[in-house]
Amino acid sequence: MLPGMSMLAISEVARRSGVAASALRFYEERGLIRSERTGGGQRRYPRAVLRRIAFVVFAQRVGFTLEEIATELAKLPEGRVPTGRDWQRLSKTWTARIDERMAELQRLRAGLTQCIGCGCLSLDRCQLSNPGDRAGRSGPGPRFWVGDRVPVTDAKR
């Protein structure tokens, strides 16, 4: 049965990635990773899954949702093991998004010292708090999600 064969059990993947086994099952359910199964139905992962998980963890730290990450990961080739170039292509998109996020933080930082610090801040006048994005999301759920935009509900009139 060619044991060893570099297929990893879930606990091994959990140990190596630092992501809980329950989270790995959850990621699989959400289509972020995939696994093969033994005859008895247990998950076995190829070593390459570790890089995929690494990407998920990175992307989360940057502030994106699992859904967004899943969308990005779906761009990786289905049939074959992704190459360095495949990853590089993904990385480029995400580098741009990180830069955006950093730019926003810089705006916030400026606003904090110049705007709140000095006392001019009033939110209905200060542009810094209101970076011209689309109007507030509809539907339930948190609106000020870290990666989200400030809802601009017609604060001017």
Next chain:
Amino acid sequence: MLPGMSMLAISEVARRSGVAASALRFYEERGLIRSERTGGGQRRYPRAVLRRIAFVVFAQRVGFTLEEIATELAKLPEGRVPTGRDWQRLSKTWTARIDERMAELQRLRAGLTQCIGCGCLSLDRCQLSNPGDRAGRSGPGPRFWVGDRVPVTDAKR
């Protein structure tokens, strides 16, 4: 009409701040803002509440929880209206936090291009993906929360 005419109703505060009235009530429940009441029990806010709300919104964009923000806001003087200097003192603390967050993003950015892009990333070896204790936290709830705190090394006096 009456002497307290500079007090704002909740809908007015909502309109000016861009934060929903329900959220304002929620913030009050969590001790982030306060209000006075009319004889009939309706909320009336002093204009100064707008700056407080602005701070909450800013801080959330930076990625901190309401509880953390409440703790920070508790440092403002209770009895009097906070001065520019009071805000400036708070701003300093938070500027430092923003800088930390940006530094982390920079690390992630580097990791994305150098580490995932080139293929060396394996999570059990790469330090970039594991800034501290992330594999070891216990307890319920999401562990890799976006706004999750990086161990704060109180670099500034």
Next chain:
DNA sequence: CTACAAGTTCAAGTGAACTTGAGGTCAAGT
């Protein structure tokens, strides 16, 4: 004085990202 928009409380729902628990199965060592 009355109509009604705007306000109130309280309970329950929402969505994201998981975790926990129950109840059972699989695989590896002795």
Next chain:
DNA sequence: ACTTGACCTCAAGTTCACTTGAACTTGTAG
């Protein structure tokens, strides 16, 4: 063969930051 621990599924629970709805009260314009 047996035992033990790792694994399975599925349902329900948890945290955060709110929103929504029901049922009721206030405040103000006409």
